[in-house]
Amino acid sequence: MPVVTPGWYMTLAAVLFVLGMTGVLIRRNALVMFMCVELMLNAVNLTFVAAGRAAGVLDGQVAVFFVLVVAAAEVVVGLAIIVAIFRRRETASVDELAALRG
Amino acid sequence: MVELVIFVLMGAGTLAGGVTVVLARNPVRSALGLLGALVSLAVIYVVNLAHLVAAVQVVVYAGAVLTLFLFVIMFIGVDRQEDTSETIPLQRKLVAGLATVVALGGAVLVSRGRFTWTPASGEAAEIPNGTVQALGGELFTTWVLGVEVTALLLTIAAVGAIALAFHRRSAESPTED
Numbered sequence: 001m002p003v004v005t006p007g008w009y010m011t012l013a014a015v016l017f018v019l020g021m022t023g024v025l026i027r028r029n030a031l032v033m034f035m036c037v038e039l040m041l042n043a044v045n046l047t048f049v050a051a052g053r054a055a056g057v058l059d060g061q062v063a064v065f066f067v068l069v070v071a072a073a074e075v076v077v078g079l080a081i082i083v084a085i086f087r088r089r090e091t092a093s094v095d096e097l098a099a100l101r102g
Numbered sequence: 103m104v105e106l107v108i109f110v111l112m113g114a115g116t117l118a119g120g121v122t123v124v125l126a127r128n129p130v131r132s133a134l135g136l137l138g139a140l141v142s143l144a145v146i147y148v149v150n151l152a153h154l155v156a157a158v159q160v161v162v163y164a165g166a167v168l169t170l171f172l173f174v175i176m177f178i179g180v181d182r183q184e185d186t187s188e189t190i191p192l193q194r195k196l197v198a199g200l201a202t203v204v205a206l207g208g209a210v211l212v213s214r215g216r217f218t219w220t221p222a223s224g225e226a227a228e229i230p231n232g233t234v235q236a237l238g239g240e241l242f243t244t245w246v247l248g249v250e251v252t253a254l255l256l257t258i259a260a261v262g263a264i265a266l267a268f269h270r271r272s273a274e275s276p277t278e279d
Binding site: 002018019035045082084 | 103105124133136151152155159163166177193194228240241245255256262
């Protein structure tokens with residue numbers, strides 16, 4: 001029976017990160033792109049936890065806390081921007097926001 | 103043994119949720135896929151003895167952040183068809199090629215044994231137990247400055263969101279179309 005090492009979790013995190021990155025690249029809905037960014041952040045969190053376990057220190061879990069806080073702040077501001085854009089332009093598609101003017 | 107079973111189940115759950123987020127046509131399904139991925143990850147955190155992180159993951163992410171996502175989806179509406187054709191020429195081919203090169207390079211490095219995740223001492227390190235007490239002690243002694251800065255960051259984010267939400271009432275732009 002194979003033993004699950006931190007490397008397994010690292011691999012899972014890498015696959016999850018690539019999945020999120022693919023989503024950011026291929027989706028056009030700003031909301032879904034945001035969710036994909038959240039996936040990428042979670043992949044990094046998993047890496048932190050696994051690395052902290054491999055090193056036998058608690059600092060990895062502390063780092064996850066700070067990532068969580070930054071992610072929460074990012075979601076709040078990002079969704080506010082999306083809502084503000086939607087009220088003005090009636091769209092959440094990033095392709096239709098190509099012109100950098102109000 | 104138990105860890106292997108949980109890793110396989112929850113890893114599959116995480117990836118299924120992630121694939122749903124990326125591929126679902128309906129943003130609500132994307133949000134629910136994200137929920138599945140987040141909860142599966144929380145279980146994985148518990149297996150890694152990151153108890154407080156797992157709890158915060160469920161409360162903050164699956165609770166607050168996902169509710170916010172669903173609220174905005176309902177606010178904006180979900181019926182609009184998404185055009186997934188690429189407007190930047192060569193972007194997809196370039197990214198696919200680059201990803202292949204990176205993946206092959208990583209595979210070569212791993213197969214040659216450059217990256218092993220066994221600790222340097224040779225024996226398995228003790229898994230740090232992330233209880234509330236341990237993590238809180240660490241946060242409020244070593245990282246207390248970081249905690250204060252994140253408090254400031256959250257305040258700024260809240261104020262910024264309020265400013266964005268009430269922007270149009272105060273300053274109506276003359277170039278409004």
